[in-house]
Amino acid sequence: MGDNRSRVNGARSDYAIEVRGLSKLFGGFTAVDSVNFNVPRGEVFGFLGPNGAGKSTTIRMLCGLVEPTSGTALVDGFDVVADPEAIRTRIGYMSQKFSLYEDLTVEENIRFFGGVYGLSGARVRERLKWVVGMAGLDGKETRLTGTLSGGWRQRLALGCAIIHEPGIVFLDEPTAGVDPVSRRNFWDLIGGLSENGVTTMVTTHYLDEAEYCNNIVMINDGRIMAEGSPKELKERHVSYDLYELLVDDPAKGIDVLRAQPWAKEVSLFGTYLRVGLEDSLGAELVKGALEKNGVAITRMGRVSPSLEDVFIRVLGEEGVR
Amino acid sequence: MRLRENAARIRPVIVKEFRQIRRDKVSLAILLLIPAFLMFMIGYALNFDVKHVKLAFYDLDKTSASREFQRTFLNSEYFESAGPLGAYRDIDAMLGSGAARAVIVIPPDFAKDLLADKNVPLQVIIDGADSNTGTIALGYITSVIQTYSSKLTADFLDKNGMLPYQPVELRPNIWYNPELASPKFLVPGFIGFILMLSAVVSTALSVVREKEHGTMEQLTLSPLNTLEIIIGKTVPHLVNSLTSSVFVLLMARWLFGVPIRGEIIWLYSGIMLFLLAALGQGMLISVFANTQEVAFMMSVLSSILPTFLLSGLVFPIKSMPLALQVLSNVTPTKFFIIILRDVMLKGLGPWAFWRELVYLAAFAAVTLGFSAVKMARQRNAA
Numbered sequence: 001m002g003d004n005r006s007r008v009n010g011a012r013s014d015y016a017i018e019v020r021g022l023s024k025l026f027g028g029f030t031a032v033d034s035v036n037f038n039v040p041r042g043e044v045f046g047f048l049g050p051n052g053a054g055k056s057t058t059i060r061m062l063c064g065l066v067e068p069t070s071g072t073a074l075v076d077g078f079d080v081v082a083d084p085e086a087i088r089t090r091i092g093y094m095s096q097k098f099s100l101y102e103d104l105t106v107e108e109n110i111r112f113f114g115g116v117y118g119l120s121g122a123r124v125r126e127r128l129k130w131v132v133g134m135a136g137l138d139g140k141e142t143r144l145t146g147t148l149s150g151g152w153r154q155r156l157a158l159g160c161a162i163i164h165e166p167g168i169v170f171l172d173e174p175t176a177g178v179d180p181v182s183r184r185n186f187w188d189l190i191g192g193l194s195e196n197g198v199t200t201m202v203t204t205h206y207l208d209e210a211e212y213c214n215n216i217v218m219i220n221d222g223r224i225m226a227e228g229s230p231k232e233l234k235e236r237h238v239s240y241d242l243y244e245l246l247v248d249d250p251a252k253g254i255d256v257l258r259a260q261p262w263a264k265e266v267s268l269f270g271t272y273l274r275v276g277l278e279d280s281l282g283a284e285l286v287k288g289a290l291e292k293n294g295v296a297i298t299r300m301g302r303v304s305p306s307l308e309d310v311f312i313r314v315l316g317e318e319g320v321r
Numbered sequence: 322m323r324l325r326e327n328a329a330r331i332r333p334v335i336v337k338e339f340r341q342i343r344r345d346k347v348s349l350a351i352l353l354l355i356p357a358f359l360m361f362m363i364g365y366a367l368n369f370d371v372k373h374v375k376l377a378f379y380d381l382d383k384t385s386a387s388r389e390f391q392r393t394f395l396n397s398e399y400f401e402s403a404g405p406l407g408a409y410r411d412i413d414a415m416l417g418s419g420a421a422r423a424v425i426v427i428p429p430d431f432a433k434d435l436l437a438d439k440n441v442p443l444q445v446i447i448d449g450a451d452s453n454t455g456t457i458a459l460g461y462i463t464s465v466i467q468t469y470s471s472k473l474t475a476d477f478l479d480k481n482g483m484l485p486y487q488p489v490e491l492r493p494n495i496w497y498n499p500e501l502a503s504p505k506f507l508v509p510g511f512i513g514f515i516l517m518l519s520a521v522v523s524t525a526l527s528v529v530r531e532k533e534h535g536t537m538e539q540l541t542l543s544p545l546n547t548l549e550i551i552i553g554k555t556v557p558h559l560v561n562s563l564t565s566s567v568f569v570l571l572m573a574r575w576l577f578g579v580p581i582r583g584e585i586i587w588l589y590s591g592i593m594l595f596l597l598a599a600l601g602q603g604m605l606i607s608v609f610a611n612t613q614e615v616a617f618m619m620s621v622l623s624s625i626l627p628t629f630l631l632s633g634l635v636f637p638i639k640s641m642p643l644a645l646q647v648l649s650n651v652t653p654t655k656f657f658i659i660i661l662r663d664v665m666l667k668g669l670g671p672w673a674f675w676r677e678l679v680y681l682a683a684f685a686a687v688t689l690g691f692s693a694v695k696m697a698r699q700r701n702a703a
Binding site: 063 | 534
């Protein structure tokens with residue numbers, strides 16, 4: 001039935017997702033504020049921001065779970081407001097809840113979602129094998145889903161969400177509450193989907209994960225703050241040389257450095273102190289300032305900027321404005 | 322063709338729902354056995370029959386005639402002796418303490434006046450605090466005295482050479498429930514009450530649980546349409562409730578001797594429509610409630626209160642104020658009870674209760690339809 005529906009612009013666009021001036025107001029609160037972006041087909045697209053930034057609301061509007069207040073969004077060429085049914089069979093959606101039936105077994109969950117998406121018996125068997133293999137659940141087909149650990153549940157939820165092989169997958173905080181190894185495995189799976197031409201839009205607040213994305217949009221308070229590939233973002237927003245140092249008294253060290261007019265973005269990063277310096281300034285300046293104030297440096301080195309540095313920088317600019 | 326597609330999508334929902342019900346052994350037991358257990362409990366607890374009324378006599382005559390008069394009361398199972406009274410003021414203590422429900426004062430010249438063919442006034446004092454029991458006790462006492470009196474009248478006529486004669490003679494002929502046993506009247510009401518409660522609660526909880534776990538969202542994003550979701554969730558609970566209705570009916574028969582005089586098919590068309598109405602009510606609740614706690618409270622309140630107060634189960638609807646009589650139409654149990662009494666006790670068919678069947682069907686259509694519309698709207702604008 002989906003085949004005779006027509007896409008908004010007729011032809012198949014190069015973009016899997018096109019968003020124009022999309023806004024959502026909840027009462028007087030603006031959750032998403034006139035957002036624009038395009039996602040090319042086959043790309044892993046990261047949607048980054050702190051909690052409450054409007055990530056989930058945006059993704060839920062794209063899935064047809066929330067109606068936009070204004071603006072348009074096309075998913076695989078179909079308007080999310082005018083044609084939600086056409087979108088349903090073309091997308092997969094997985095939320096951080098890993099919404100599975102915990103009182104059903106692994107196999108029963110897969111069969112259920114296969115049946116609901118109208119797959120034939122043979123197709124369900126085929127996909128069942130694929131999902132079990134993909135999620136690493138071989139031999140656990142008859143386990144109750146509720147007894148599985150987070151990583152397995154997460155991969156099974158992904159398998160059920162893409163049982164019908166959609167071309168576009170929305171993942172809302174898919175790695176929340178999952179151990180680091182499972183997180184890593186999960187991103188490998190997303191990479192595999194992308195190689196097969198699947199477009200993935202993923203929200204996260206783990207900035208290290210965003211490095212896996214082809215393109216990123218950073219969002220805060222419902223507005224886009226920055227966008228580009230991870231490399232572009234770092235080049236554009238971090239103009240300092242970054243140094244990391246281990247000192248004997250980090251609390252005092254931070255106070256000392258913050259008092260220096262030339263030290264930018266002084267922060268505590270785990271047990272390390274981080275400081276940004278303009279190109280023309282040398283690391284000697286830092287050593288001198290700390291030693292003068294009786295803070296001993298154990299180790300010091302230059303580091304390449306992370307997306308976290310970009311994010312702090314982007315949000316910092318916003319704070320000044 | 323479309324219909325086959327619909328069925329293909331609904332089937333996995335039904336299969337899944339049955340699996341979940343079967344897997345949750347505790348809930349399944351509760352769902353199937355609690356109704357039968359409730360039947361047992363309420364059936365014995367709620368009994369309007371008044372028997373063994375404690376009766377005391379203040380006998381001022383103390384003759385063999387007065388003692389025989391006392392025995393006519395105590396020989397039946399309706400009365401038991403609360404002991405003789407020695408002084409008039411003891412009546413107060415006896416009734417006040419509840420040791421006796423009624424006291425009969427036999428006047429000093431009871432035997433002598435009767436022999437002299439004189440009118441004998443008899444004082445009967447009744448504890449009216451519990452008006453229901455009091456009324457019934459007075460009825461029993463009146464009828465015993467009338468029987469006694471008419472026997473004396475017959476003796477008097479006979480003695481004067483006349484044939485015993487009674488101008489109007491009462492020959493009661495009670496249909497449907499000859500013993501006037503209250504279980505037979507009440508049990509159909511309990512059946513409605515019990516089925517209502519379990520059907521509403523189980524449906525509402527099963528939908529709200531999916532909301533809480535986020536699986537409802539997954540269903541919303543699937544090609545399932547709202548009606549398919551509702552049908553898929555309703556059918557398994559209908560089957561379950563039908564099963565527990567069999568237990569309840571067997572219970573009613575074995576424990577309380579409530580017969581099924583009418584056709585089973587009419588009985589079950591009534592039960593079927595009633596359960597659909599109850600499932601509709603549960604579905605409606607699940608559309609509004611977002612947590613299982615809220616859904617449970619709403620289900621219990623909306624099924625217990627109207628069913629107990631307004632359905633005619635306990636309080637006759639005809640003696641309610643007009644406003645309440647109108648309000649009584651909100652509960653499908655009212656109409657179901659009428660159907661059950663008609664089929665089970667009177668052996669009637671749909672010609673007698675087609676209006677009630679239509680009402681139940683309409684109630685189910687409205688609640689399920691409204692739930693579908695509301696759910697579809699929530700789906701596209703949350």
